[in-house]
Amino acid sequence: MSNKQSLSFATAYEELKQLTSEFEQEELDLEAAIPKFKRAAELSVFLKKKLTELDNKIEEINVKVKKDDEVNISKEEVVDQDIDF
Secondary structure: OOOOOOOOHHHHHHHHHHHHHHHHHOOOOHHHHHHHHHHHHHHHHHHHHHHHHHHHHHHHHHHHHHHHHHHHHHHHHHHHOOOOO
């Protein structure tokens, strides 16, 4: 993929949908189909990589939120306890 850096997830997904539609609706000449198939494969790899990256970011956020919640719960438990001096 020559323009990998400038390709957005949405643009890649739309292009892959278009190529998929062409494969489903048309009888393509083999020589014309091969470059389109190659492009579809490249887009698929790009999208899978992006989804994995996004999934990892979401997991990091969830871990942080869970950790922050545990810290907040711990602070609340300490504040709510009666301490005798």
